[in-house]
Amino acid sequence: MTTTLSRPVDVFDELRGAQLPSWGPRAVFGLAVVVGVGTYFLGLGVFRSVVLAWFICLSVPLWSLAIEGKRKATDRLVTTLVTSAFGLALLPLISILWIVISKGSKVLSTEFFTYSMRNVVGPGGGIYHALIGTLLITGAASVMSIPIGLFTSIYLVEYGQQNRLARWIRFLVDVMTGIPSIVAGLFAYALFALIFGDGIRLGIGGSVALSVLMIPVVVRSCEEMLKLVPNELREASYALGVPKWRTVAKVVLPTALAGIVTGITLAIARVIGETAPLLIIAGTTDSVNMDLFKDRMATLPVFAYSSISSPGFPPGPSIDRAWGAALVLLIIVMLLNLIARLVSYFFSPKGER
Amino acid sequence: MSTTQATRKAPPVRPGDRVFAGLSTGAGILILVILAGVGIFLTAKGIPGILAKPDEVKSGQHFLPWVWPLVYGTLIAATIALLIAVPVAIGVALFISHYAPRRLGQIFGYLIDLLAAVPSVVYGLWGIQFLAPHMVPFYAWLNKHLSFIPFFGEPSATGRTILTACIVLAVMILPIMTAICREIFLQTPRLHEEAALALGATKWEMARLAIFPYARSGIVSAAMLGLGRALGETLAVAMVLSVTAGEVTANLIGSSNPSTIAANIALNFKESTGLSVNALIASGLVLFIITFLVNFAARALVERRSEFSGAN
Amino acid sequence: MAKSIDVADLNIYYGDFLAVEGVTIPIAARSVTAFIGPSGCGKSTFLRSLNRMHEVIRGARVEGKVLIDGQDLYADDMDPVNVRRMIGMVFQRPNPFPTMSIYDNVLAGQKLNSKRMKKAESDDVVERSLRSAGLWTEVKDRLDRPGSGLSGGQQQRLCIARAISVEPEILLMDEPCSALDPISTSVIEDLIHELKTQYTIVIVTHNMQQAARVSDETAFFNLSGVGKPGRLIEVGRTEAIFSNPQEPATEAYIQGRFG
Numbered sequence: 041m042t043t044t045l046s047r048p049v050d051v052f053d054e055l056r057g058a059q060l061p062s063w064g065p066r067a068v069f070g071l072a073v074v075v076g077v078g079t080y081f082l083g084l085g086v087f088r089s090v091v092l093a094w095f096i097c098l099s100v101p102l103w104s105l106a107i108e109g110k111r112k113a114t115d116r117l118v119t120t121l122v123t124s125a126f127g128l129a130l131l132p133l134i135s136i137l138w139i140v141i142s143k144g145s146k147v148l149s150t151e152f153f154t155y156s157m158r159n160v161v162g163p164g165g166g167i168y169h170a171l172i173g174t175l176l177i178t179g180a181a182s183v184m185s186i187p188i189g190l191f192t193s194i195y196l197v198e199y200g201q202q203n204r205l206a207r208w209i210r211f212l213v214d215v216m217t218g219i220p221s222i223v224a225g226l227f228a229y230a231l232f233a234l235i236f237g238d239g240i241r242l243g244i245g246g247s248v249a250l251s252v253l254m255i256p257v258v259v260r261s262c263e264e265m266l267k268l269v270p271n272e273l274r275e276a277s278y279a280l281g282v283p284k285w286r287t288v289a290k291v292v293l294p295t296a297l298a299g300i301v302t303g304i305t306l307a308i309a310r311v312i313g314e315t316a317p318l319l320i321i322a323g324t325t326d327s328v329n330m331d332l333f334k335d336r337m338a339t340l341p342v343f344a345y346s347s348i349s350s351p352g353f354p355p356g357p358s359i360d361r362a363w364g365a366a367l368v369l370l371i372i373v374m375l376l377n378l379i380a381r382l383v384s385y386f387f388s389p390k391g392e393r
Numbered sequence: 394m395s396t397t398q399a400t401r402k403a404p405p406v407r408p409g410d411r412v413f414a415g416l417s418t419g420a421g422i423l424i425l426v427i428l429a430g431v432g433i434f435l436t437a438k439g440i441p442g443i444l445a446k447p448d449e450v451k452s453g454q455h456f457l458p459w460v461w462p463l464v465y466g467t468l469i470a471a472t473i474a475l476l477i478a479v480p481v482a483i484g485v486a487l488f489i490s491h492y493a494p495r496r497l498g499q500i501f502g503y504l505i506d507l508l509a510a511v512p513s514v515v516y517g518l519w520g521i522q523f524l525a526p527h528m529v530p531f532y533a534w535l536n537k538h539l540s541f542i543p544f545f546g547e548p549s550a551t552g553r554t555i556l557t558a559c560i561v562l563a564v565m566i567l568p569i570m571t572a573i574c575r576e577i578f579l580q581t582p583r584l585h586e587e588a589a590l591a592l593g594a595t596k597w598e599m600a601r602l603a604i605f606p607y608a609r610s611g612i613v614s615a616a617m618l619g620l621g622r623a624l625g626e627t628l629a630v631a632m633v634l635s636v637t638a639g640e641v642t643a644n645l646i647g648s649s650n651p652s653t654i655a656a657n658i659a660l661n662f663k664e665s666t667g668l669s670v671n672a673l674i675a676s677g678l679v680l681f682i683i684t685f686l687v688n689f690a691a692r693a694l695v696e697r698r699s700e701f702s703g704a705n
Numbered sequence: 706m707a708k709s710i711d712v713a714d715l716n717i718y719y720g721d722f723l724a725v726e727g728v729t730i731p732i733a734a735r736s737v738t739a740f741i742g743p744s745g746c747g748k749s750t751f752l753r754s755l756n757r758m759h760e761v762i763r764g765a766r767v768e769g770k771v772l773i774d775g776q777d778l779y780a781d782d783m784d785p786v787n788v789r790r791m792i793g794m795v796f797q798r799p800n801p802f803p804t805m806s807i808y809d810n811v812l813a814g815q816k817l818n819s820k821r822m823k824k825a826e827s828d829d830v831v832e833r834s835l836r837s838a839g840l841w842t843e844v845k846d847r848l849d850r851p852g853s854g855l856s857g858g859q860q861q862r863l864c865i866a867r868a869i870s871v872e873p874e875i876l877l878m879d880e881p882c883s884a885l886d887p888i889s890t891s892v893i894e895d896l897i898h899e900l901k902t903q904y905t906i907v908i909v910t911h912n913m914q915q916a917a918r919v920s921d922e923t924a925f926f927n928l929s930g931v932g933k934p935g936r937l938i939e940v941g942r943t944e945a946i947f948s949n950p951q952e953p954a955t956e957a958y959i960q961g962r963f964g
Contacts, residue, residue, distance in 0.1 A: 087531070115595035122492055125484025126501065129571070132564045133508050136519045143522075191420030199417050199506075201763065209421045211692070212428050218688035219431065219681065220625020222655045225675040230434035238670065252431065255424060271793035276864070279758060280814035280871060281790025285413035290817050294804040313512025316627035316655065320662050341514040345628060348518060359522075366515045373510050381503075407786070 058107045065100050065116070072096035094124060137370075144367025147360045157326035157338075163357040167365050170343035171327040174369075176332055177243050177322060177339060178312045181250035186304055188251075189258025196259070197266040198288050224252040225317025231322065243329065243337035246322035250311045257310060257325035267295040269274035280357025298387035302380045309376035313369055340369045422648035431681075440680045442671030448564035451669040452638070456665035460676050462641045466651030467680065470555055470630065471623035473645070474562035480614050484568055486574035486590055487600065502575060517632030520561040525552035532556070532646040554636035556645040561629045566619035567659060573618065609671045610694050617691030624655075631656035639640070654680040707905045708774040708874040709734040710755065714936075717747070717754050719762065722723045722929025725751050727932035728769075730924055737897060737906045738914035739943070741956065742926035747935025749924070752877050756792035757785040757906065773874070790814070793868035799860030801852030801867070805953075808848040810863055811835060811884050814871035830870055838866035839896050854901035865896065869904070877899065878908040882915065894919050913959060917947050925955045 076093030080086060097120055105113035155166035194210065200206025228249035232240045269292050277287040292298070323336035324346050344365040351358035443456045452459045485505060489498045532548040539545045548554075585603040594602055603610075630653050637649035652660070658673050665673055710732040717725040725747035732738050740748040752761040754767055757778060771778040778788055783886045803812045809816060824828070831848070835841040840862040844855070850864055861881060868876060878897075882890040897906060897919045910916050916923050924940040939952045950956045 064680070087527070111595055111598070115597040118597040118600075119492065122484045122488045126488040126493075128481055128643065129485045129505055129508070129564075130569055131521075133504065133511075135523065136511060136515065139519060139523050140515060145499045188420045188423055190530070191417045192424055193412075195417035195421040199414055200421065201508075205418075205421065209424055212425060214692050215685060215688060216428055217426070218621045218684050220627070220655055220684055222625065222627040222658050223431070223435070223677050223684075226438075226658070226674050227431045227434055230438040230674060231430065234434065239666070250426060255427070259424070270800070272796060272798060273802060275758065275761065275794075275796060276800045276802070276867075277795075277813070277817060278761060278786075279756065279789055279794035280817065280867065281786050281788075282785050282814070282817040283407050283410055285407070286817050286819075288413065291802060291804075295802070297804075309510060313510075313514065315512070315514045316659055319628075319659055323663075341512055341628075344514045344518065348632065352490070362518060366512075366518050367511050372516055373512060374507070377510050379407045384602045 044320040057109075060100075060107060062106055064103065068100050068103075069097060097124070140363065140370055141173065142368050143360070143363040144280060144365075144370075146359065147364035148367070152361075158328075158344075160326070161352070162354065165361065165363070166179065167340060167343060167368060169325070170338040170340045170365065171368070172328055173322070173337040173339040174312060174341075176330070177318065177337065178250065178308060181254055181307055181311060182304075182333055184247065184251045185254040185258055185307070189255045189304075189307075190262050190300070192255075192259045192267055193262035194288060196263050198284070198292070213256045213259045216252065217260065218304075219252060221249075221253055221314050222314075222316040222320065224249040225320035227252060228317065228321045239323065241323035241336040242334070243322050246318045246337065246339070249317035249321055249333065250314060253314060253317070254307050254311045257307040258304055261307065262300050265299030265303060266292060268299065269295045269358055285293075291389040298384055301387070302384040304381065305380035307377050307378050309373050309380070312376070313341055315345055318342050340365050341354035344369065358387050409538070424511070435674060435678045435681060439675035440671075441668060442673065442675035445668040447538045449664060449668045450672050452672070454639075456672060456675060459480050459639075459672065460679060462639050462651050463654045463657050463676060464679065464683075465641050466555070467624055467653040467655070467683070469651070470559055470562060470653055471620055473556070473559040474566060474623045475616060475620050476555055477559060477563035478567050478570060478619060479612075481563070482570035482574055482615070482619070483612065485571045486578055487604075489571070490575050490578035491596070491600065502572075505568050505571050507568075508564065509572075513565065513626060513628045514632075516561055516565055516629040520557060520629055520633035521553065524561065525554075525557050528552040528554075528557050528560075535646060539549070543643040544645045544648050546642075547648045549635070549648035549650070551635060553633055553650075554646045554648070555634065555650045558633045558650075559645075561633055562623045562626055565626060565629060566622045569622060570615045570619040573615035574608070574612055576660055577608040577615075579608045614691045614694040617687055617694070621687045621691065624678065624687065627655035627659045631659040636660070706902060707734045709905065710875065710907075711770075711772040711775075712755075713770045713772070715751070715754065715767060715771060717750055717759065717767050718765065720764040726753075726929075726936050728937045730940050732905065732907060732938060733922070734905045735901055735903070737901050737919055737920040738906060738922040738924065739920035740907070740909045740924050740926060740936070741911075741916050741958075742938075743928070744911075745935070746926040746928050748924075748926040749879055750935070751937075752879055752907060752909050753794075755875075755877055756788065756794055758794060760785055760811040790871055791873055792875045792877060793871065793873035794877045794881055795861070795864050795868055795879065795881045798884045799857055799864050801855075801860050801863050803851065803853045804851045805852060807844050807852050807855070810852040811870050812864050813867050815935060834866040834870035835863075837869055837900065838862045839892065839899075840866055856889070857890070858885050858892060861885060861889065861893060862896065865893075865900075869900070873904070875905045875907070876957050878906065880909050880911060883911060913947075917943060923947070925950075925952070925958065927954050927958070 061204045072093040076089045077381055079092055080089040084092070099116035100120060101113045104116045151164065152166040153171070154168055155164070156169035157165040158169075192213070196206050196210060200209065228245040229240070231248065232242055232245045273291050273295060274287055276286075277291045282291075319342050322339060322342065324338045324342045325336040326338070329335055329337045344362045347358045347362035347365065442450075445456065447453050447455055472622065489505070493501055499596050518563070529548070529550065529552040532554065536543045536548040581604045585607065586599055589599040589602040634650050634652060634656060635648060636652040636656070638652070640651045641650050642649065642651065654676050658677055662673055712728055712730045712732075715725070715728045716723060728751055740752060742748050750759055755771060759765045767779060770938070773791070779781070802813060805813060808831055811834050812827055815822060815827070835844065840859060844860060852860065855863060858878050882893055885893065894915065897908065900906060908919065922940065922942045923943045923946040924951060925938045925946065926935050927938045939946065939950060939955045941951075946955065947959060950959060
């Protein structure tokens with residue numbers, strides 16, 4: 041009887057286990073950074089230094105395996121891998137931003153924004169015509185897409201709900217989301233070629249193609265936003281004897297407005313950078329064209345593409361202009377994204393604050 | 394289902410209600426019409442291209458032998474891009490949802506979303522001017538040490554290979570896949586996670602026990618959507634890839650590469666006339682069908698997850 | 706102002722599902738009638754059928770008659786929108802419109818219907834409604850602030866002010882205090898006492914003490930069995946129902962033996 045008590049067991053011994061010191065992983069990470077930076081300056085090259093530093097980080101799980109056992113080591117290995125996945129994803133972002141800004145900012149000047157490429161050989165010229173084209177084509181696409189998209193989402197949430205037509209529309213909107221942009225361009229070309237004959241190039245065709253890409257995005261985001269409006273508000277309005285259409289127009293839409301504006305801005309940001317469909321149907325030109333319904337129209341993305349794909353001789357200035365156009369495009373898209381975030385941040389209806 | 398029987402006299406319908414309901418329904422139906430239009434116009438313009446004789450088109454080939462290498466290139470490029478992007482996307486999503494501090498996680502999420510905002514022409518510029526030249530030594534190394542694998546044959550001197558295109562594609566589809574995975578990981582019921590942790594699981598074991606089983610169908614559909622994007626991406630591939638017409642090769646790092654359908658259209662549309670244009674449109678139809686099937690499969694998987702609607 | 710309600714043999718369906726069966730109940734003008742009963746017994750559904758709010762849900766329909774001063778609400782040419790203007794409603798959770806100020810919330814019934822009003826007239830309506838809802842002194846200095854900035858109890862009184870600003874005949878209240886703390890609840894109960902001099906009030910409540918405190922008449926609803934429709938078991942003077950119920954089910958419920 042007494043033998044069981046002869047060796048008192050400290051229960052906390054069971055809870056204690058060999059552990060890496062808490063500074064361990066951080067120290068290894070610091071070492072990896074130092075080695076990586078050091079070898080880079082010693083002339084090892086970016087790629088090799090990064091790989092070397094990464095391998096040093098991998099020593100944490102190995103160390104853990106020796107001290108803490110297999111389960112903890114696996115956990116630490118996954119932590120390392122997951123964190124490096126994030127780092128890996130940031131590499132292209134940093135690299136793209138750095139190269140576009142450094143190469144593109146060289147050509148930015150007043151001339152770059154205010155001149156077209158008409159009669160320009162070699163250096164000089166600008167993106168005025170492409171900027172105008174992008175604004176016109178995207179603007180016309182928005183004018184077509186926003187009402188169609190918004191009213192469709194109203195149909196889906198307020199009228200169709202779960203009926204058969206609504207389910208079909210929802211499904212086909214999803215299908216539309218997956219249409220490759222070049223196919224949208226071919227559609228617009230096929231449509232206008234049937235009307236005006238082969239070889240047609242029109243700015244408005246570009247708008248039609250962009251609309252095909254934009255409508256499903258608008259429908260989706262507006263639908264999500266309308267669904268977020270609590271039913272209680274609709275009921276409160278109905279209970280006041282307000283007809284359904286006034287309820288939708290004056291209660292549901294204003295409540296969802298910030299979200300809708302955000303969604304539409306993001307949709308515009310998405311299509312403003314589209315190149316492929318515009319290459320097909322809007323084509324490119326060196327001159328300013330203000331008429332959506334007549335002749336070719338240059339746009340920023342297509343301008344960047346054609347400046348690099350057929351630079352002429354000498355190629356240098358043209359390639360520089362491509363980077364400049366890319367930078368301007370990137371800034372426009374980032375600004376639109378920023379605006380969208382700010383709108384949703386500042387103008388969402390304040391709940392219980 | 395209606396509140397009134399056929400024999401009952403209906404109460405007066407307000408004109409406002411009728412107009413509004415009409416506009417909404419009309420917009421919905423218009424979308425059906427547009428989509429039908431896409432199918433009809435592509436088919437109408439594409440069929441002559443499919444039927445064209447070899448001497449009537451620029452390629453000098455029948456449609457099928459001409460389009461087959463393009464389909465091959467499209468599928469191989471998208472598949473490899475997916476293989477690269479899926480593990481990274483899952484890792485990044487997991488990092489943002491469960492490993493990074495909550496406040497930072499949101500900022501990190503925005504950073505990854507920024508990748509989605511970069512226009513494809515910028516990706517193309519980056520791929521051709523920055524990535525491709527930097528990949529050349531790596532390809533030489535691959536060829537030197539791993540040439541027994543057929544993927545790594547004679548390396549290209551410019552780096553404008555299908556593998557470079559795949560890396561660019563992988564970066565491009567990463568944000569959408571990360572965003573979907575992140576959302577699903579964040580939706581994992583907190584109770585499941587806590588149950589796993591309460592059993593003494595490490596964080597990784599918790600992920601395996603609670604998060605992945607819950608998120609599996611979501612991850613698959615995210616991958617399918619990414620695949621759909623990769624299949625249809627045009628400009629980045631068209632700019633990066635140095636193509637050889639009709640090439641079908643396993644070598645991913647060589648100087649002669651198969652083109653993809655989308656890139657081929659972008660590269661050849663301007664110079665094509667007559668039936669060659671129709672052939673290009675027909676190849677676009679093929680691409681449309683492929684992406685449709687992929688997206689359809691993805692949606693079918695998503696549909697299984699029940700959707701909650703705030704509207705009654 | 707204030708009208709009586711007569712319900713005769715009302716069945717309420719959701720599609721093919723019979724939710725409430727065979728309700729016959731007279732509701733007197735200028736009185737408070739409370740509906741009590743266990744969860745899911747159809748009392749809220751029945752309340753919502755009194756101003757045709759249940760029709761918001763697809764497939765809902767009724768058989769039978771609801772007479773307001775002899776007029777059938779479900780007559781063929783009756784417009785549900787006009788019905789709801791005459792019969793106001795207050796909901797379980799306070800639901801002021803988040804995009805509107807307190808002032809606009811009170812006037813929501815007029816503003817949403819684009820009714821033109823002179824400034825003096827609308828000021829008058831706002832003050833009168835807010836005074837009736839007992840909220841005037843608390844908010845008169847911040848009428849332009851958003852309604853969602855008020856406390857839960859104040860929001861609910863704002864919703865009451867909003868409902869009475871369109872001068873309805875009848876006021877329906879669907880568990881108006883269930884989301885509120887005891888002090889706000891007592892404020893609202895006092896308010897109900899004052900309002901019944903002008904309106905016919907029907908209130909659904911889970912709280913039997915509340916029913917006993919505020920109502921003149923009490924109706925007890927119950928399910929006739931699992932999966933069966935809800936029915937009206939008993940209705941009578943509140944004192945009678947609570948002190949001397951006729952039905953054993955009512956007695957069991959009131960004494961807390963089930964539900």
